Amino acid sequence: MCEPTRLEMFLTRLAFFLCGKSVYRTFAERLPLEGGERVLDFGSGMGTVAFYSARRLPKGHLTCLDISKRCLNACRRTLRSYGNVTCLHSDASALGEDSFDVVYSHFVLHDIPKNELERVIPKLTGSLRTGGALIFREPLKDTDKISTIKRLLEKNGLLLKESRVTDIPLMGNALESFYIK
Ligand SMILES: C[S@@+](CC[C@H](N)C(=O)[O-])C[C@H]1O[C@@H](n2cnc3c(N)ncnc32)[C@H](O)[C@@H]1O
Known part of the structure; x- marks a missing residue:
């Protein structure tokens, strides 16, 4: 796999600094959490x-x-003050069955080639408990990939x-979908 360049890392950090609340916090705050769940952030990037x-x-x-090792190292730094986080350098193949109550993925799946999604999505759904x-x-512009993701989840x-469409600063329209197992 190809690691992000230092410039890409810098730009992501800048977006996090400038738009963290409007882009990432709004998504995190809509996650269906009560406080005691086991949660997976798939493709966590810099956290x-x-x-x-x-x-x-x-x-x-x-x-x-x-x-990405470089992203995960940055993720560890972003989350260093939290005692309830584990950072795992891996792909989806490391995931065990029924390990999580909630799985989320933010701007990751559209970047994964279709043939790889055929392996990744069953691992993600398998790692989720029933319910x-x-x-x-x-x-949203990646309509073909979104159709593949929906088809594989179902x-x-x-x-x-x-499902809802949100207009995200710097990133344009995005589809946010919530599925139950
Ligand atoms: C565009 S970044 C998004 C990062 C973060 N979720 C965010 O919204 O800022 C996509 C991330 O997914 C990771 N990624 C891509 N394919 C992956 C795969 N097959 N397994 C795990 N992570 C993957 C990349 O390394 C990268 O950190």
């Missing part, structure tokens, strides 16, 4: 969403998983509960 979701889990646990929730937010036993 932009995790910074806001971890604080919603005073009795729960957040696993941040990312395939658990999966939430994704992806750019094929793997998830039911769509609700």
